[in-house]
Amino acid sequence: MGSMLASGDMSSVARVVTSDMKPDPAGQTTALLQVRELTTVFKTRAGSLAAVDRVSFDVGQGEIAALVGESGSGKSVTALSIMGLLDPRVASVTGGRLMFEGTDLRALSSDALRRLRGSTLSMVFQEPMTSLNPTMTIGRQLSESLELHQRLARSEARDRVRAMLQAVGISDPERRLAAYPHELSGGMRQRVMVASALSCSPRLLLADEPTTALDVTTQAQILELIEALAARSGTAVLLITHDLGLVARHAKRVNVMYAGRLVEQAPVHSLFAHPAHPYTRALLASVPRLDRPRQTAVAAIEGLPPALDQRDEGCAFRARCPMAMPRCAEPQPWVNLGAEHVAACWQA
């Protein structure tokens, strides 16, 4: 991996997937979610900008996959596109397919999508406060959603909610049910959201930076909880995060995004052992580590990602890339590195 073959070398050409072929990671039709060429555009005064630019990846049945990137990489917009939760005044999906259990989510009516969101498709956000109603008790809002989506009677819903809180390790559930969101700690609120998101055993949970605002101890608790509950109900999880440590701990398959585009995709062991895209390598090198002899400094990536209106058809990372060459101004090929590992770089 990473052998710097001259650009004219035939062996390097042989590994290049033709640029119109996009990675099809699972390579089968069994994936629960197949995102293909997803393009999501923001309407700005400067024109239409693709915050998500032709992104393709799969999430398999019951597996935990990660979508990794820094701010502005398009990872959260990807999740909102899948959920159909984009604000239509600002952004819309303009291309691609979102195949979920064989149905293209883009073809569904908003009613059908809403029904799906309450049952088979679920999401937790970074800041649970924004998704909880501050004027309603925890108990009321959780049982209301059950009454709505599962058509349970009020008392039945309340019993279910109590059991739900117990299942996520919330002590004294009776008292928590009567509490308002602000009366709970950040970790407790996120537990409640996880409980609620997984209460109807969805097929897929999108977890968008679910623990970023929390202490490392609480983070570990919440992710263990998500992993355990998902395993029990066979729920697949798309973990959206900037934290490569969490990816290494929880994910089976990883998708790395940069400036709205996918740059690398691999099973977790292959990605960490042989990161192939220069951005992935630089990102890994910039993480301070507890598992290695102490460093005195980590390698920063100089500069910033390009603004979306500055991005062209060439590699979006090339301005910051130590390996950049003239050819990087052309669209990058997907290079197949074997074992479902692909990277969008001439030199991968």
Add this chain to the structure above:
Amino acid sequence: MRTIAHPLVQAKGLVKSFALRSQAFERPVSVRALDQVDIEVYPGETVAVVGESGSGKSTLGRALLMLDPPTSGSVRFDGQELVGLAEKALRPLRRRMQMVFQDPFGSLNPRMTVRDILAEPFLIHGLTRSSAELESKIGELLDSVRLPRSAAERYPKQFSGGQRQRVSIARALALSPDFVVADEPVSALDVSIQAQILRLLAELRQARGLAYLFIAHNLAVVRLIADRVVVMYFGKVVESADRDSLYERAAHPYTRALIDASPVPDPAIEASRSRITLPGEVPSPSVKTSGCVFRSRCSRAAERCAHEVPPLRTIDTGHRVACHFPIGG
């Protein structure tokens, strides 16, 4: 780092208590955000303070700078007692101690240009004679945080998060302080940008002989930057040690739990690590405690921990722990 015998900052027996009313009309109870904290920072040294939210680490930083003066105890800066000092007497000392916050957007006035933001400390302290002198100081500050001089004309919102943090570091450095409290200065930044800011902080420390109190929750970041680490829990110091001693021989079960909870970017290691997570969270400050404050979450807790407050005792050179049953001891 401790080549000079006298600490730059020395706090003893710091207590910060405030009245907490859990319900309207209820009689307020006094709770302690800091409980008998001792801490020393030597010139040029970086001391990291770690702990979960609610541990008191930010309160400690603010107390040392007298931004939130302690309820009792002593804070000496370069030998001079700060507690009880009138604001006027405090002022010349304030120039020498500065703060950098987590959220540079919240701490920079959005209506001011970077020039005005950087000029303000000089104007407040009446320290420049001419506008040409001020201009050259601002230029030097921008150079020292690696921002282009053209940045002076711009407003905070025109910068990325990392660049804003550079602006707030430049402002903190304006009056050439000896001591900077940095409260989670990189935790809101992207990893690649975080590395840039950490390198800048290390360079500035080298170039200016700065001492830092570095408040953080990320133990991998702390290991990179700190000389000494103080671990806080529920307003108390539970362990303090030289960096390598702490990471190699963490003695308090809480320190161990913090290290174990930190994921490392290596799936092979992660697959083989034990996934025993620390249960619960820092108790609410109004909770009445007896014995060891950590015992409700501690896997090693025994009968004695319920009755007897473990004192902070020395177990090795420069290594102190407040635990009846420390790991490896």
